[in-house]
Amino acid sequence: MRYFLTLCLLSLIPSACAPSASSTSIPTPVVVEPSPIFTAIPTFTPTVSPTSTPIASLGTIALDFTALLCNAEWMNGAHKLTPCPPLNADLSGGYAATLDPRLEGLPANVPALLIVPTANAFFLRYPSFTVGAKDRFRATLQCPSSMPCDVQFALEYYDANGKYHEFMAWDYKAGEDPINVDADLSSLTGQSVDFVLTLRLFHAIENTQQDNGIWIAPHIYRPMQ
DSSP states (O other), X not given: OHHHHHHHHHHHHHHHHSOOOOXXXXXXXXXXXXXXXXXXXXXXXXXXXXXXXXXXXXXXXXXXXXXXXXXXXXXXXXXXXXXXXXXXXXXXXXXXXXXXXXXXTOOTTSOXXXXXXXXXXXXXEOOXXXXXXXXXXXXXXXXXXTSOOEEEEEEEEEOTTSOEEEEEXXXXXXXSOOEEEEEEOGGGTTOEEEEEEEEEOSSOOSOTTSSOEEEEEEEEEEEOX
């Protein structure tokens, strides 16, 4: 019996002395909350929608005075002149010509008309034109820079019966700002008229380099209905 107990004790000693199996516990993940980052709230900028152009402001050029220069009748008050004469022609009665707009600091594609008078007036009478209800005369008026100038620009016309009418006029002197014209023609609605571009002087001309008038993009504007 004692022997049996001794064997039992011997069998228990290794197990008691043996190191206990260490169980490796799986670490519980620690959730690290990210530090809050301040994000600035963007300022709301409303998107600007393209402004639609009112239909009434859209339109066409119903009469281009520069393009029809050679179709006009040229007069200097005393005589009829040859329209668009050749380069070797006698220009003592005055003349009109298209002008390179770059000479006046304008874009190359801007039509410009130069009138060089040698008397107290010069007239360009254009072919008959029927005026629309909303037609407008538009142009910019000035003289060549750095040249003496004291003139009157005018838009006049012949009616269907051949009667001449003074209509609108703008005085200009050297050194003044260009005159921007946007004139209502509704008083002539439905009438067939011959418009006349006129340059007048009220003093004697000393030389042909002065008192020259420039009509920049003169035209009849017709808005869409």
